[in-house]
Amino acid sequence: MALYAIGDIHGCLGTLDALLDRLALTPEDHVVFIGDYIDRGPDSYGVIERMMALRDAAASGDGPACTFIRGNHDQMLLDWADAKPGAYDLWSANGGLETLMSYPDTRVPPEHFAFYRATVLAAEIDGFAFVHAGFLPGESIEEQLEEPNPDVVLWTRKHLNADLSAWDIPVVCGHTPVSQPLSEEMLIAIDTGAVYAHRPDLGKLTAVRLPEREFISVPYQR
Template sequence: MRVFAISDIHGCNQTFRALLRQLHLTPQDHLFLLGDYIDRGPDSRGVLDKILQLQDDGLQVHCLSGNHEQMMLDALADPANLRGWFINGGFETLQSFGVQQVDAIPERYLQLLSDLAPAAASEDYIFVHAGLNMRLDDPFADEQAMLWIRDWYGDLNREWLDGRIIVHGHTPQPRQRTMAALEHLDTHPVLNIDNGCYFGQANDAQGYGSLCAVDLTHRRLYFEKNRDGGW
C-alpha cells in the first residue's frame, strides 16, 4: 500500500493522465487529490472524467476542494461572482464542457465538486489545498484558509501537528524547492507539491511547468512536464 498526492491539475488532462501512468496505481494504494482540478488548462471536463473513472474502477481516490472549485460554485450561486471566476480561468472550464453558462454544466460534475471536503487527515498526514491557519486552536475551523492561505509556514504549530506531515499545493514553487522540502520533512513537516503545471513548458528552465505527484510511503517525487500547453 502506497500513499500518493497530486495537486493543482488545472485542466491539464493529458498531463494528468501521463503522470498517472508513471504511478502504476493499484487498488491497495491511496491517491489524495488536493483540489484545483479545473480552470486555466484546456480540458477541465477531461480531468473530472478521469477522476470519476478512477473511482468507478475501484481505486481509492480521495478528492479535496481547492479555491478554483469554490470560485466556480460561488459563480453558480451568484452571477455577480462570474467575473472573478472568469479572470482566473473559468471561461476555459466552460469551453471544455461546450457550454456558455455555469448552470449548464451537467449535474454529475456539479455534485462532485459540491461534495468535496476542504481537508483530510490520517495518523501520519494532513492533506489540504492551500494550508492551515495555525494561529487558531483548531486550524480545521478556518475553511477559507484551507482554500486560500499563503505565507503561513511561520505559524507552524508542531505540538498540534503531533508528528503529522502537511501536504498541500496552491502556491506554485520550483521543482528544486519541492525536492529539498521532501528531504527535510523530518525537521520541517510541510510539503508543497504545486509546480505550476499550467505555466507550460516555456517555464521549465525556471523549474516550473510540470505536474507533481509524491509517493509519501517511499518519499519519492514524480514530475510530468506539461503536455497541454500553458495558460
C-alpha cells in the same frame, strides 16, 4: 498499499494521464488529489470526467481509493453556480472562461456539479493532513481539521516561511506554485505549476508517495 498525493491539475488532462501512467496505481493504493482540478488549462471537462472515472473505479474495487480535496478554483466555480455576488467576475478572471469553453455547449452537467460539491476541505490519512492551500501556522492541525475554515484552507499562504512548531502532524498542500517540491519536517508542498508550461521553472505535475516522501513529476503535456 501506497499512499500518494497529486498536486494542482488545472485542466491539464494530458499531463494528469501521463502522471497516472507513471504511478501505475493499484486497487490497494490510495491517492489524494489536493484540488484545483479546473481553470487555465485546456481540458477541465476531461479532468473532471477522469476524476469521476477514478471515483467509480474505487467504488467498484477496480481502482485505488480516492480522496478529492477542494481547491479555491473549484470553490469559485461553485460560488458562480450559487450566484454569489461578484462570483462570475472573480472566476472568469482566474481561468473560469477556459473551463466553460472546455464543456460541450459551455454547460456544466449536474453530475459534474455533484462531483465539485462532494469534494472535502481537508482530510487526515495515515498521519498526514491534506489540504489545498494550507493551515494557520499558530494553531495545531488537529484543531484546524475539526472544522476547517474555508477562507484558510482554500486561500492561505500564511504558513509559508513561518514557524510551524504548533503543528502536530505534517501537512501536504498545493496552491502556491514552487519550482521544486518542498519537503520540510511539517510541510510538503507539491504544486509545481503544471499549467504554466511557458515558464521554465514550472510546468510540471507532481505526486508524492508517502510516508517515503518520494516525488514523481511529469512535464506538461497537451
